[in-house]
Amino acid sequence: MNSTDLAQDMRNWRRHLHQNPEFGFEEAETAQFVVDRLRAFGIEEIETGVGGTGVVATLRAGTSDRTIALRADMDCLRIQETTNLPYASAKPGLMHACGHDGHTTMLLGAAAVLAGEGGFDGTVRLVFQPSEEWGQGMKAMIRDGLGSRLGFDEIYGLHNMPGLPVGAFETRTGAYMGAEGNFRIAVRGAGGHASRPHECRDAIVAACAIVGQLQTIVARNVDPADLAVVSVTSIEGDNVKNAIASEAVIEGDCRHFDDTVSQRIETAMRRIAGGVAAAHDCTAEVDYDRVFVPLVNDATATEHALSAATAVYGAENVNGEAARMGASEDFAQALGLAPGCFAMIGNGDSAPLHSPAYDFNDDALMHGVKWFARIVRQRLPAIAGNS
Numbered sequence: 001m002n003s004t005d006l007a008q009d010m011r012n013w014r015r016h017l018h019q020n021p022e023f024g025f026e027e028a029e030t031a032q033f034v035v036d037r038l039r040a041f042g043i044e045e046i047e048t049g050v051g052g053t054g055v056v057a058t059l060r061a062g063t064s065d066r067t068i069a070l071r072a073d074m075d076c077l078r079i080q081e082t083t084n085l086p087y088a089s090a091k092p093g094l095m096h097a098c099g100h101d102g103h104t105t106m107l108l109g110a111a112a113v114l115a116g117e118g119g120f121d122g123t124v125r126l127v128f129q130p131s132e133e134w135g136q137g138m139k140a141m142i143r144d145g146l147g148s149r150l151g152f153d154e155i156y157g158l159h160n161m162p163g164l165p166v167g168a169f170e171t172r173t174g175a176y177m178g179a180e181g182n183f184r185i186a187v188r189g190a191g192g193h194a195s196r197p198h199e200c201r202d203a204i205v206a207a208c209a210i211v212g213q214l215q216t217i218v219a220r221n222v223d224p225a226d227l228a229v230v231s232v233t234s235i236e237g238d239n240v241k242n243a244i245a246s247e248a249v250i251e252g253d254c255r256h257f258d259d260t261v262s263q264r265i266e267t268a269m270r271r272i273a274g275g276v277a278a279a280h281d282c283t284a285e286v287d288y289d290r291v292f293v294p295l296v297n298d299a300t301a302t303e304h305a306l307s308a309a310t311a312v313y314g315a316e317n318v319n320g321e322a323a324r325m326g327a328s329e330d331f332a333q334a335l336g337l338a339p340g341c342f343a344m345i346g347n348g349d350s351a352p353l354h355s356p357a358y359d360f361n362d363d364a365l366m367h368g369v370k371w372f373a374r375i376v377r378q379r380l381p382a383i384a385g386n387s
Helices: 002-021 028-040 100-117 138-145 203-214 215-223 259-279 299-313 361-381
Strands: 045-050 054-061 065-075 122-129 154-160 174-177 179-188 228-236 246-257 283-292 294-297 342-346
Touching: 002 028, 002 100, 002 342, 002 361, 028 045, 028 054, 028 154, 028 203, 028 299, 045 154, 045 283, 054 100, 054 138, 065 100, 065 259, 065 361, 100 154, 100 361, 154 228, 154 299, 174 259, 179 203, 179 259, 203 215, 203 259, 228 259, 246 259, 246 361, 259 283, 294 361, 299 342, 299 361, 342 361
Parallel strands: 065 122, 065 154, 154 342
Antiparallel strands: 045 054, 054 122, 174 294, 179 246, 179 283, 228 246
């Protein structure tokens, strides 16, 4: 398959996936689409149902015992699309608003190139992951044997970035993307008639006081040199206009780059919630869930990623000192299995990620394919007559 034909095929695949999005752990049709394409490339070693709806395909060439893994995510978001494109989502309330349709397509394109042309000596794992958006897919795949039964020595992944020019590449060594913790604080008092507050213990008033004090966690409990964010994103009471609330629930999100910071945040949150609630003669129960771990790129793997990118994009389009991002990424779990690197490629002047107006830029597809193929051939160099 020549590059022009592949580029057109990928455009068609990407738009098909965009039109048929599936939520996390529901990607049955997407997984089948992936499997059908892989088999069309002549790839037969395919395992389905890994982590629920994940797919892992294996390509082998030559005699090397080294294995490189490449990963793409498949799930969509619960967002109502507003693009009005001819290939807009056909499923109300579901949308590929983060470009996972493009990521899946790029990895399929790389599979086509590597299966058709070879040029490497060793084993390639092609990992199509479910449920990245909620931080559960990679953990589910690991429980099903990814990294152990389906092992690898290094792993690499790409994500698109709106605002970064198409054909540009960036990453960094060390902490690159933030961890995410979700919290829920249930404040309990004693409700009653709105005209008789003296007979009640108002959970709403206590909750509001807690929200205000949560803002001191970063300011007074975290080293100023460490990036951290604590955001209250929801507060809800009994929702009765003429009754004082007996319960209020505060929910929110925390970001950081260091697990010790997470421990400080949780400890301070429990102390503040309990103490402020008690001052209002109420109680507070805190649930803190560490959904995403920090994404920390391996130094040597990042050097390899940048070397491959320089060969593909040119040094002027490669940035190895990208700014750290508070956003989280499930790929981070895979970096606990083997050294690896996660990087961004340009999506051009597009709407932001997670926007109902977002669309993956098809012009970026071949750029991703070329980098995936290059990193494999660089890390699994072919021996003449042995690829």
